[in-house]
Amino acid sequence: MRILRLLFVIAVIATVSSCGISATGGWHGEVPGEHQRKDTTMPAQYGALYPADIKMLVAVAQAGLWEAPASADVALRSSNPAVRKVAEQLDREHHVLHEDNMAAADRLQIQLPQAPTPQQQAWQDEIRAATGDKLDRLYVNLARAAHGSVYMAIATVRSTTQNDVIRSMAAIAETYVSRHMALLESTGLATSDALAVHSGTDAQYQSIPAPADLGRGIAVALAIGLATLLLVRLGSRVRPAEVAEEDEAAARWD
Structure with a gap:
């Protein structure tokens, strides 16, 4: 489930990044014609x-x-x-x-x-x-x-x-x-x-991302996704140690 949630986050980031570049890129940076x-x-x-x-x-x-x-x-x-x-x-x-x-x-x-x-x-x-x-x-x-x-x-x-x-x-x-x-x-x-x-x-020109802009957006989204995955992995390793310390402290109080 954690992996599925992570993939969902990456997909959302990719979509948002592409849309953001599309809005700023305009008509592919070109004039009509x-x-x-x-x-x-x-x-x-x-x-x-x-x-x-x-x-x-x-x-x-x-x-x-x-x-x-x-x-x-x-x-x-x-x-x-x-x-x-x-x-x-x-x-x-x-x-x-x-x-x-x-x-x-x-x-x-x-x-x-x-x-x-x-x-x-x-x-x-x-x-x-x-x-x-x-x-x-x-x-x-x-x-x-x-x-x-x-x-x-x-x-x-x-x-x-x-x-x-x-x-x-x-x-x-x-x-x-x-x-x-x-x-x-x-x-x-x-x-x-x-x-x-x-x-x-x-027909009005539509603000769609140019191929280069779209590629950059996907690259940024993947980088963010990989960084998020790394943080999740590190967090999963640290968490058991924290739990063990808390259990040991509780045992001493008992």
Whole structure:
């Protein structure tokens, strides 16, 4: 039972130590986006190419694959002059952006998707099925939220990439997407929900311990545990002697 209690104490100490280091360590001591530079996907002629770099090209491609046809549809069917004008510009510029993105992918020998994601296709279908004021509001809010999501990915890559082609493409895409958000907002139909980023990229960073910090915490906990075990062993050896002395003193008094 004594050993079990000791093991329980060691486990508690290890947990507390790890949590304490986690609270002080924060985001592994890194800034957002730093983890995207940990593993090089491949060496490239224009600089190291990372997973986040490729994901940005894919995200830009898929955004254009649904936003361009959706904008073309709204430009034809909307009865709102402001929405129609914005949709026409977005349709036109998404085709130009797509060509630039394809050129960057070709230089890096990256194959891009030829279809939007199922969620993006569902958005396009929802817009296609709407009419009147619902069509305008649905288009503006879905497109604005989608642009906000991809904008964050582009900005992160723009500030962290080491590849010249990716950096140039990120700067181009950032300009387009930022302008598109402003245009959609200029219609006056973008709600507060549309201004939020509906993507996993907006999840808050969690304060988890880095591997090195966790290792140090476990080492400290084990050291404390071993010291405790040593004290218990010493105490168990001294205790019988103390009991014997007390018994002898009691016998003399008797």
